[in-house]
Amino acid sequence: MRVTRLLGFVLIAALLGLWEAGAHAGAIDARYLPPPSAVAAAWWGFATGGQLAESLATTLASWAQGYAIAAVLGISLGTVMGFFPVVRAMLATIVELLRPMPSVAIIPIAIVLFGLGDPMKRFVVAYAALWPVLINTLYGVLAVDPLLIDTARTFRLGAVRSALRVILPAASPYIATGLRISTSIALILVITAELVASRSGLGYFVRAAEQAGRVPEVYAGVLTIAVVGYLLNATFVALEGRVLAWHRGLTAREGV
């Protein structure tokens, strides 16, 4: 595992070296593909000028707020749908109509409703991140062993306690899958919203640099977004590993 990761970094370093050499040798047109050193210099200016911290904070705030709304709404709605067949029957059609629509298509509507500010971004992120959480929670709740529910009943847990102490923990591996998928979907949507309709954030920084023809800055911004995505996912996987250690142990055991 560690060796393969190391090999991955070796390849990245080799490609960067090749890119740098190619740009200097004139084999690559630096106007469109500036050498890594130029990109690094642009990034350093971006970071020390305070613009990086500001853009990053704006983007992450919209991401986190929208994601939190999606998580709370998706988990509670998914649980209620899993619990009550009537609610599930009522909402299933709406969900099946809205879910396959590419979430970026909601951006024009969000602009009409909220204008160009942060509330618009929050809405777009929450909308897109909702579906994976909702669907996975629903399937997770439906997959809870009926015997576990009988156990809760025989010990006379009420509906709320059953939901909190039996249903949600038992469904948590599914819920975690939904939350993990939504982590990156939320980032895609916040960057898209910033690229097309915003005056702040990492996405806006990239678009502004592109329109001004500052190509190294475009690359610096895109690389920053890539690193943010990588770190968000890595954080989530680490958290999931800790919270769901029991599930990994259980499935490893059953696999034997």
Next chain:
Amino acid sequence: MEARAEGVGREGSPLLDVVHLRKVYGQRRRPTLAVEDLHFSVAADEFLAVVGPSGCGKTTMLRMIAGLLPPTGGAVYLRGQPVTEPPPEMVLVFQDYGRSLCQWRSVARNVHFALEHSGLPAAERARRVDEALAIVGLAEFRDHYPWELSGGMQQRLQIARALAYQPRILLMDEPFGSLDALTRAELEDQLLDIWTRQPKTILFVTHDIEEAVYLADRVLILSARPARVVEEVRIDLPRPRDQITTRSHERFVEYRNHIYTRIRQETGAVARAGAGPAVVGRG
């Protein structure tokens, strides 16, 4: 040998009355009669075992008595009150222990689960958890997860959870069915020991005739599906019972042979009639 006294146990007054209980599954399309007519009583502090051919509807019966499944006909009465939801003083120990445990909770937290909404003070809850774990011999595994334990230990954990709750009535659905012979004998003796020290009413479903005779005051023999009581046998064997002396007792062997013959007649009757699962006509 056959004692047909209507449900009078050691203490006398019936605690639980099962009155013409009936269950039909899949009402509209192909209705299946699982339980035809179960009628018996259980006395306070009695140890009642129920045996019958496999698939005869024993689990369905227990789920109706536990208030988890509404009957199609008849009723269950606890101290004269009809059971419509799980009564607070009753706990069902499931056959499938692995699916009934909270796999995300440690052993001690699984036992604690039974007490979380009891309103008991924390110190009393902790004491009961420790006591129950000690009884089933899992004290040193308290911080393990259920999936780290063997099957026998998981079933002991489920029993510990039921004991910590201290129910007046313990319903057990083939609790030792999937365990090896040694573990099984050990758990049978532990159960008898607990029953003697903390008197409670136990309704114990099993397909093992010897286990039923060894444990119980009285054994109900059920017919093949759809279930009804074909005979009840009072077990007049001295207590405390012992795996070696009780099982080699002359009457133990008689009881076992009698019940065995009776169940063979039941399954034989089904085989001769050529019936699979009983199907009720549409009228």
